[in-house]
Amino acid sequence: MRLQRAFFWLIGCGLAGALAGWPNGAADGLVAIKGGRVLPMNGEVIEAGVVLIENGKIKQVGKDILIPKEAVLIDASRGWILPGLIEAHSALGLQDPGIGGSDELSNPNEAPLLVLDGINPFDKRIKYAGQAGITTALVAPGRGNVIGGQAAVIKLLFGKPVSEMALLSPGGVKFSLGEGPKSAYGEKGRLPSTRMGSAYVIRKALVEAQEYLAKGKDYELKKNKGKEEEKPKRDLALEPLARLLDGGMTAFIECYRADDIMTALRIVDEFKLKAVLIGCTEGAKMAEEIAKRGIPVIAGPLGIGSKRTETEEAALSVPAALAKAGVKVVIHAENALGVGAQEELPLAAALAVKGGLGREQALRAITLTAAEVLGVADRVGSLEPGKDADLVIFNGDPLAYQTRVDKVLINGAVISERKD
């Protein structure tokens, strides 16, 4: 018995060692990528460009860069080099195969939950997405709860501890309007059974958070004046909402129908939230309203997979219509099957181009714009000195259907390489 345990302990150590050695081991020192065409996304395309990486960070990007002798050279002279792709709305690591489960459906307000506590780093979908060139993702609760919990932006480091994967956690509070909560709670005869019920759940929570915030400020004020009172009790449900109110965190609001979009905007106006809308299949109808408030949209589905009643108007032209009105647009993979699979994120962008979106805008929508909207543009999203060396080497134009992913790097280390 004891022998057996020792044996497993040894194996465990070996595994941990192997994991620790990868990919960080390769990330040390200098790596130089000689590209055919470098698309940094924050500036002009560089033909025959070089990306120089030092200790997992981008050191230099440009045309005439002296490659130090000691640098490990990656020849991608026929490839296109882009920043690692960003999937701006996913449930990666959250769903157990066959069971599902990205929603804690015990209460329509689950603000205190942290998605990071639910992510399984060994979820194979994380690996597959990484192999497809997706290096960063927003992981958010589903649309069943009105307030689903706190999302996380993670790097797709398959099998690493979630604390190491986390780029930003909490990365915002996830809200959902429309059919999601209605069907989850309406069927049980609970609040919210209606759209106005959902709006009330949010309003009530935010009003409570306002009071919580005021109480906290009042306490600090008095304390600073030397008048020590009993410290207000911490409230895990109100804390994240209070951070939304003081602008310290983003509200991600999933909404599809025009009326739900307007409800989201009313709430945003009322509580002066920093917000991002997710979905917006009827966004074309509300494009002016969204643009006027400067609220970005993570658009999708584009109508590749099954449509629900509220996503009836999903169409390839939605991102273009939003962009035309001046909305900052991010495209997320449909998470359907086949051409709509998460791994085909560049094809989703290509289909948005078919729907009228500009090519550059479409590429930015799955890289830099996504990073900005998720609040992680200081680290990822473009090939700029100082940013993390997360990049993807394609064997051609990423928006062309035949193009394959040759290599993917996170923090300067190769996480995936094409074999065939």
Place this chain on the structure above:
Amino acid sequence: MRKMLVYSGFLTLLLTSFCFSEEGRIALKGGRILSVSGGEISKGTVLILDGKIAAIGALVEIPPGAQVIDVSGCIITPGLIDSHSHLGLGPSYGVTEDNEMSDPVTPQLRVIDSIHPEGVGAEKGSFRAALAEGVTAVIARPGSGNVIGGQSAILKLAGRTVDEMVLAFPCDMKMALGHKYYYASKGLMPMTKMGAAYLVRQAMLEAQEYRDAWLRYQKDKAKKPVTPPPQRDLKKEAMLKVLNKELPVHIHVVGADDIMTAVRLAGEFGFSKLSLGHADEAYKVADELAKRGVVVVVGPDMIVHDDEGRWINLADVLVRHGVEVNIMTDADVVQQPFLRYQAAVAVKYGMDPVEALKAITINPARLAGADKRIGSLEAGKDADLVVFNGDPFDLQSRVLRAYINGQLVYEAPTGDVRPGANR
């Protein structure tokens, strides 16, 4: 002549009578023709007469009075055929008509009795949207909730009624092996995979008995004219068609175990033809399937993963093992218009584009027993064809024109009709 509903763009809906005079003569001239059955013609003409393809080739004499359409720089393909669709049965997230969940064995059901010819709810309009992406026919099947789901049909995507749309009905019997969670949750058979296989076997045996009863009746009647006939049974009548090899069988499977169960049942009862859908593990038994001439309909997932997590381009792997492959959307799992993009994913990961085009044209036509009518560009076949402004697998390519029975059923709105436009 039957009337056809003609969709002209998304804007106008014209109802026109077929009148085969000069109007029935159309020459599509100067395009690159991918005939599928007869190779490629780099610059040729397709001549349509009275709804049929009259001639095809580099040098085709154009009869006087024909409408000549210059399609230089464009690519002409046969109308695309989706090998597996639930189009018209309602959206997945809504009230659907896919599955009659009152009984796991419902061979008597006819899919055409559930199809709305325009689609309902979130699916409304998807017939027209599919034409705009070059899909001119689909094999519509009942869902996989039951072990025996019912009888399938191949439909053309033009017609005011489902009866006008039907090209062949029934074209196969839909079955589904594996776990049936709905019945299992109620403690009803089938709760296991062997339970599902038993129900198929039992239905086949009952069909045999039914056949014998009728044969006996014919014999007895000759001797004794007052012999009462056996009672008609619609379930057994339907299964009798399978037994008599009049009706091929399409089975929804997943794992290699279910796949081989399907193969066993086909051998045991002599199915005239077996096709499999959702057969994610077909790559594990590809040689077995090739040897027996089993057709695999790949999709809606185009890429599967093996036990080590490697990517498998299923359609490509199967073709390389000699398995005949069809590609599907499983609409609305992937929406009906996206058929060619499904094939494009297979091409992306290495499938020969010629094979991929076959998998969405002639192969499904053959599977449905409609290959004398559609699936390739050949003289004598129905004039169901599509004019693209570029590579049909290129996401940015557009359909400029689509014809069904020689009738223009879709025309791109002006503005993007140039070859290579929007690229």
